[in-house]
Amino acid sequence: MMSDPKRIKVTDATDGGSVSLYSKRERIQVKxxxxxxxxxxxxxxxxTMGLYLILPWVRWNGQQAVLFDLPGRQFRIFGASFWPQDFLLLSWILILAAFALFFVTVLAGRVYCGYVCPQTTWTRFFQWIEFWCEGDRHSRIKMDNAPWTTSKIIRRGSKHVLWLILALLTGITFVGYFSPITDLIxxxxxxxxxGWELFWVGFFTVATYGNAGFMREQVCLYMCPYARFQSVMFDRDTLIVSYDEKRGEPRGRGAKKREQSVVDEKGDCIDCGMCVQVCPTGIDIRDGLQYECITCAACVDACDDVMEHIGKxxxxxxxxxxxxxxxxxxxxxxxxxxxxGLILVIMGSLFMATLYGRVPLQVDVIRDRNQLYRTASSGEVENIYRLEIQNKSQSTHRYRLTMKGPEGLKMNNRTEFTLEGSKTLSLPVTVSYDPYIVEMESSPIWFIVTALDDPDLEKRHESRFIAPGR
Structure with a gap:
């Protein structure tokens, strides 16, 4: 009985056959x-790589432009400081990034993976080093099968040394986003x-060396969740890399040497295998859409080059x-x-409006917890407050403190002060009135802090003045 070529080949394990539950990974040598x-x-x-490596070295107003200062509990990004109170903005950015990824995936598939993904970026750099040290695909395969010689040791050793240098540079740069990089160097x-700096530099060095040097496509196939849930976002109008089966089949080798009758019977695909040799994940795009495809279009460029050579x-x-x-x-x-798209536009517009209207000044008012009010020796009724004023910008400002409340209330403290960038001032404030001159009931009051050099930099906080009951 003849076997059907379309059926999957199976092994009968009941008749002395053996089935291996583990298959050794076949290394992909990309052309x-x-x-x-x-x-x-x-x-x-x-x-992508240049931005990652250069950004920590960029200076802004004499400081590192991008610094995530965890001990100081602030993120400095091009002159703006973000504090734990601004955590909502980070959540907003992550949601926007997620919807942007959904939008791009519905439109053009996994172009993010093929063009800007960090795993793709670092793997590509490691492949360039490998190509420079060991040659193209056939040379590397030949070297793998060749015995160890002085030349092989030098070339392969040089590759690993350069890989480690790039991996170490990656780790140092990453830590440089959290610790001032000039001081770090x-x-x-x-x-x-x-200790923590040593740990994280070592961790990212080893992770980069392993992921980009050895695991490569394994990260995309088995570790990246994006490959798994992309199918729910694809539809029949999603732009993907595809093989035109109607034009290419049936395949036949030797396009230039075929007789005209044979040429008419065969498709344009000459079964050269170039699309497989250049694929970073080792798939055959001619088998149809596969989750392993990262849409890098290497097979497109390879096939177009072959078509040009055979006059197709x-x-x-x-x-x-x-x-x-x-x-x-x-x-x-x-x-x-x-x-x-609409969600992106709406959320992006609201985010930009929130960011534009954000005042880099925080004012918190804390009442004296020991007593609601007190009577001073002069007979005045006083309420005690403590103002926590935080300059959330990176520039020094001089501020004026004012109070708005019922007529007769007065503030018995200094009203002007200077506060350096990213600093906090704890300012005790006493608000009082003379009960022999005015009658006062408990009422809301507002503390207003305004920058003298920038009137738009103003923050107000509501509190309450407690007066004795009648």
Missing amino acids: SVSGRFQFIRDVTILA TRLFSFSWG PPGLIRYTTENALEGLKTHILRPRLIGY
Whole structure:
């Protein structure tokens, strides 16, 4: 009985057969490829890596532009300081990022993974180092199978040394976002790093070296959750990398040497395997849409180059949609995409308005907990408060404190003070009135703090004045 080639091959384990529950990973040796999409990809990857490495060194008003100062409980980002009270803004940013990812996925699939994902970025840099030290795919495969020689030791050792240098640079830069990087580098040469700095630099060095140097596509296939839930966001109008089966099948080798009758019977695919050799996850795009595909379009550039050499039009593998492959109309604007877009616009606008209207000044009023009011020796009725005034900017300002309340109330404290950037002032304040001159009932009052050099920098806080009952 002849076997059906479309059926999955199975092994009969009941008749002396053996089934292995563990399969050793076959290392993927990626062939280098150039083309329009790889050029775009290289630009985005260089921009991503460059931004990560350079940003901690950027100065703003004499300070590190981006610094997440955890001991000081503040994030400094280009002159703006964010404190624990601003945690809602961070939550807002994360929600916006999630909806932006949903929007891009519905529109163009996993382009984030192929062009700006950190795992893709660092793996690409490690592959460039590997290509520079050991050569292209065939040279690396040949070296893997060759015995150890002086040349092999030097070339492979150089690769690992450069990998470790880049991984160490990654770890130092990461810690430089949380500890001033100039001070961090200075203390590196004096061997005076703290325990946590040593731990996190070591952790990210090892993680980067392992993920980008050895695990590579395993992170995308088995560790990244995005590959698992992307299917719920795809539809038949999502732009994906696809193989045109109608044009390519049936496959046949030797396109330039075929007889005309054979050419007419065969498709454009010459089964050269270039699309598989350049794929960073090792899949065959001709098998259809697969969750392993990170939409990097390396197979598109490789196939277009082959088509050019055999005199065929490009686009056998291309960015397209399932509807377009079947000859149906592609709908770019569709309810799901419009919904994500509207949410992004609305939430983004509200976030920008909140950020624009944010006053980098915090005023908290704490009443004296020991007594509601007291009578001074002069006969005046007093309420005691403590004002916690926090300058949430990075600049020094001079402020004026005023009080608004019923006529007859007065504030018996200094009204002007200077506060440095990112500093807090605890200011005791006494509010009183003379009961022999005016009658007073318990009523709300407002403390107002205004910057003298910037009238728009103003914050007010409501409290209450407690007067004796009649």
